[in-house]
Amino acid sequence: MSNNIMEFRHVSQQFGNNVVLRDIDFEIEAGKFYTLLGPSGSGKTTILRLIAGFDQPTSGEIYFDGQQINDVPANRRQVNTVFQDYALFPHMNVAENVAFGLQIKGVKKAETDRRVKEALHLVQLDGYGPREITAMSGGQRQRVAIARAIVNRPKLLLLDEALSALDHKLRVEMQTELRQLQRQLGITFIFVTHDQEEALAMSDQIMIINDGTIQQSGTPVDIYDEPLNHFVADFIGESNIVPGVMKADYLVTIDGQDFECVDAGMRPNERVEVVIRPEDLDITTADQGKLTVTVDTQLFRGVDYQITAQDQRDHEWKINSIHQTTVGAQVGLAFDPEDIHVMRYNESEEDFDARLDSYEEDD
Numbered sequence: 626m627s628n629n630i631m632e633f634r635h636v637s638q639q640f641g642n643n644v645v646l647r648d649i650d651f652e653i654e655a656g657k658f659y660t661l662l663g664p665s666g667s668g669k670t671t672i673l674r675l676i677a678g679f680d681q682p683t684s685g686e687i688y689f690d691g692q693q694i695n696d697v698p699a700n701r702r703q704v705n706t707v708f709q710d711y712a713l714f715p716h717m718n719v720a721e722n723v724a725f726g727l728q729i730k731g732v733k734k735a736e737t738d739r740r741v742k743e744a745l746h747l748v749q750l751d752g753y754g755p756r757e758i759t760a761m762s763g764g765q766r767q768r769v770a771i772a773r774a775i776v777n778r779p780k781l782l783l784l785d786e787a788l789s790a791l792d793h794k795l796r797v798e799m800q801t802e803l804r805q806l807q808r809q810l811g812i813t814f815i816f817v818t819h820d821q822e823e824a825l826a827m828s829d830q831i832m833i834i835n836d837g838t839i840q841q842s843g844t845p846v847d848i849y850d851e852p853l854n855h856f857v858a859d860f861i862g863e864s865n866i867v868p869g870v871m872k873a874d875y876l877v878t879i880d881g882q883d884f885e886c887v888d889a890g891m892r893p894n895e896r897v898e899v900v901i902r903p904e905d906l907d908i909t910t911a912d913q914g915k916l917t918v919t920v921d922t923q924l925f926r927g928v929d930y931q932i933t934a935q936d937q938r939d940h941e942w943k944i945n946s947i948h949q950t951t952v953g954a955q956v957g958l959a960f961d962p963e964d965i966h967v968m969r970y971n972e973s974e975e976d977f978d979a980r981l982d983s984y985e986e987d988d
């Protein structure tokens with residue numbers, strides 16, 4: 626028996642001529658914290674609206690707990706949404722806002738009071754029930770919105786950029802609290818954000834979306850360490866992305882030099898893209914490095930130095946190092962075979978050759 630609470634099968638969404646989602650397929654496992662991550666306009670909110678039942682897909686099927694729900698209206702789905710602007714009722718106090726959904730369902734007063742109290746306790750707003758919404762801070766309103774969304778224990782909670790209105794410190798605090806709340810309640814959360822650090826910090830699973838298609842799904846570690854394509858490598862964290870050729874299993878050529886790597890199974894001489902994260906590069910003496918570079922810039926960031934350097938072909942490398950270096954110095958870059966991440970190239974060989982040629986002509 627599958628433990629999936631939500632499934633999309635070949636879901637497409639079109640507004641007029643504008644195709645916003647293209648043949649989306651995914652499964653959401655019950656009880657986990659999922660994040661939909663992608664740039665503005667990629668289709669994240671459109672997916673949430675389909676899950677919540679605010680819109681119907683142009684084609685494809687949506688399943689909830691194994692049942693097809695395309696035609697089930699929003700108010701009959703066991704799904705609640707926390708919106709970016711919270712959508713609280715300003716003329717009601719905190720308790721009335723939280724109680725609203727229960728009253729609509731006709732839950733008795735004593736039961737409603739009990740559940741409102743419990744929900745306010747879960748979001749650490751004990752005793753705030755009689756307060757006017759207008760007398761609550763941004764962070765407190767955020768908690769009220771969450772209390773209102775969990776009070777009737779939905780099976781699935783959708784959070785659309787739910788933390789984006791908070792300042793940085795409060796936002797980081799709420800990330801931890803939301804994660805704890807999700808574990809405590811065991812409700813499946815689908816959280817939408819365009820902030821990659823937030824996604825990496827909070828999620829069990831991340832789905833990266835761009836231009837209406839899912840680029841990669843996986844745990845934060847999978848996605849960070851093994852990006853499937855250029856978009857993911859570039860979008861998640863900082864990266865050095867360079868074209869290369871897979872000479873043989875475990876051997877890749879970058880900039881005309883051969884490097885041992887841990888990837889295999891590509892065609893001999895297959896064109897690839899190579900990702901090396903800035904924190905995986907160590908600075909050493911010029912004669913000890915695998916590549917020789919000249920340091921261009923160095924910025925101290927508290928925990929480390931953010932360094933840029935040019936190699937002999939004038940390509941820029943980003944390096945994060947805890948050791949200080951000197952601008953203008955010639956140094957070596959050291960890295961291990963497992964720090965090289967090889968990605969298949971997903972464009973035609975002709976396009977790739979053209980790009981590789983132009984890259985080499987830059988020399």
Ligand SMILES: Nc1ncnc2c1ncn2[C@@H]1O[C@H](COP(=O)(O)OP(=O)(O)OP(=O)(O)O)[C@@H](O)[C@H]1O
Nearest residue numbers: 640643645663664665666667668669670671672819
């Ligand atoms: N009702 C609609 N009618 C026409 N176009 C729409 C409609 N809803 C969304 N779109 C378009 O669909 C695309 C995806 O929008 P969506 O809101 O899903 O993106 P998003 O990833 O949530 O972006 P953001 O992070 O900016 O909220 C955009 O180009 C948007 O203009």
